[in-house]
Amino acid sequence: MGGRGMVRRVVSGCAVALLMAGGAGAQQIDIKDQAGRDVKLDGPARRVVTIPMPMASGVIALDGGTGRLVGMNPLSLTAIREGILGKIFPAAAKITDSVTGTNFMPNVEALAAANPDLVIQWGGRGNDIVDPITNAGLNALLIQYGTEELTRQYMTMVATAIGRPERIGPLVEWRDRVEKEIETKTAKLPASDRPSVLYLGNALSSITASGDKGNYNAFYIDMVGARNASADLSGTVTINKEQIAQWNPDFILLNAFEPQLDVSWVYNDPILSLTKAAQNHRVYKVPLGGYRWDPPNQESPLSWMWLADLVHPELFDFDLRAEMKSAYETLYNYQLSDADIDGILWMDKQGSAAGYDRFKAK
């Protein structure tokens, strides 16, 4: 992406309105969130709590720092501690994670102690996880998981809410540009040229995979010119190894959520090691950058480029290392070292995987 030539663009369909209040120039901010609720802020939120996991690093990226983030999900904190973000922003590792359980149920007392003027929470998962926030008299902004469109919308809302609307334009433009660039090359691919990709959201204790509906991973698997191997499932369900053998996917993607999971889990398994993916060394653990690259987040275009380069090396030639350096400069004002990139891409564990050559430092 780089600092040059970024076009600020207003996202169509985005229900964000900025209203200038009169008087001393105090800015009142009105937002209609993704649950259709009206959120009113007296000014840019200065103390933000994020309950959805990817939003903690999202707020850091949109703000360009950790100053506004005062509470997050425990699993956001582990991503920060295990990943690069803890190195870029050492202060982030000290932010409290007691405001919510990993099941998104807010801890009202801890929430009140954090004294936020904005709490970002999942919408569409029932009122039980929202009511404790509003009952405590706090401002909740609800966002929805699923599609790229929703992601761009809520990132724009959050940028607006924290008074950094100028930072979202370039990010949305980047997402749009990379998506179009990839899609022009893959849109007309016949089904026979689309290899199957299996993404495993859990692997160690039980194995889970997801169908297509409302599944962001399926969205970008399709975008890069592949097909979701587990498309016939509905929702996210537990599957067994026999089922994976039956699907016999061309690629296996392992989630970045389980720290102890790496590609050896597949190669050492008597069944999984015989799948096409394993036989052709096409098993990859999804990178963990500023956030885990599996769900939608501020770095999503990087995960698309990573997967596009791996799935269709004959169509794509993204210089991932250069793209990452440029993106991290924009997002976090940080110069990635080659060692940083090797760590994010799990070079030590999967550097010898098929197609990983092109990601090596030159």
Added chain:
Amino acid sequence: MTSDSTAAAETTTVRGLTRPVTIYGGLAALLLVSVLVSLCAGRFSVGPERALAILWQGVLHPGLVPSAIDERVVLLVRAPRVLLAAVAGAGLAVAGTGLQGVFRNPLVSPDILGISQGAAFGGALAITLGIWGLPLIGMVFLLGLVALVSVGFLARINGRTETVTVILAGLVVGSMFTALVSLLQFIADPESSLPAIVFWLMGSFSTATWQRVLIAAPGLLAGTALLWALRFRLNLLSLDEAEARSLGVRTERERWLVFAVVATIVGSQVAVSGIISWIGIVIPHAARLLVGHDHRVLLPSAVLLGAAFMVVIDTLARSASSAEIPLGVITALVGAPVFALLLRRHYRERKEQ
């Protein structure tokens, strides 16, 4: 019940062994068929002929490491899973039968008495403390036994043990241990030990390997054999306390012996496949309907029936859809109505007496 079991014992001796032998034959055939069908069924398509050929090869050359994927699916995924389901089902059924005899109460089973929950807590505690391997299994046995002993003491009021107090004590102890497992979940590291702890509460054979078969089989087989050795004692223990004593049974000591055996069986099962409910109550009753109350014929029938039933249920769980159906869902759907029926009949009979 007292007159029942003596009557049953008499019929078998009078009529000789023809009826049980027919029933054993039928049940063994049922088990064999369900095992074979189960080995041929699954999400990975292997034709039945091919599956049986692979199996035959595996039996002929047990040391051979399979290389083709269909061979590995049959020999490394299905075979240990089917075997584990069979021994676990047999163990739970026989443990339930033993408990029902000792408590003179048809409404008890390892999960209703909280033994499974205690065992699960033992496993979860071991993981939280960073203990793996044999010491972990030891903790599983020990806590299972602790749960059973607690129920025994709680239910004994003024030297008498009533049906209702036993079930309620089991409920209390089971809930207590379930809560303790949840507490461990709460304080566990959400990413590393949590998934391992969740496993104990959700019964499943999806993690079956030959290694797990080796972990569970000794306890399950030895426990089942011991209960079989105690079959005469079980007949006596299921008599009235005074009657049993007058026949020279040291009831207290032998009851404890049975308890220890049951804890071993349930611990072995929980250690490899988590809490599996309802089998321990449904199967003994089905077996009793078939062969009567005499433990000499009841125990082997429960073993065969339990194994066959568990294999069928697990085959459904793993092959009916792309997703694994939780085992507990199927066992509860079958078990809960049976339990309700038994409960009503038990109290109706007591009223009539």
